[in-house]
Amino acid sequence: MGKIRVELPCKNCRDIFSIFVSEAAKREGKITCPACGHTHEYGLADINLLYLTEQVVAGSVRSA
Numbered sequence: 266m267g268k269i270r271v272e273l274p275c276k277n278c279r280d281i282f283s284i285f286v287s288e289a290a291k292r293e294g295k296i297t298c299p300a301c302g303h304t305h306e307y308g309l310a311d312i313n314l315l316y317l318t319e320q321v322v323a324g325s326v327r328s329a
């Protein structure tokens with residue numbers, strides 16, 4: 266099993282960035298947005314939900 270990435274929306278600048286699930290878990294859901302540098306807390310339940318969604322389109326990064 267490789268590393269799975271999830272996409273998270275920044276709660277400050279609304280940028281969409283991706284992070285490895287293992288990284289998010291290690292940080293206990295506290296993720297720093299690479300665009301604006303703000304740290305927000307994301308529920309691990311949300312990340313797990315995204316993880317399940319992301320499995321369907323594993324590896325692909327959407328550019329909406």
Ligand SMILES: [Zn+2]
Nearest residue numbers: 275278298301
């Ligand atoms: Zn941001």
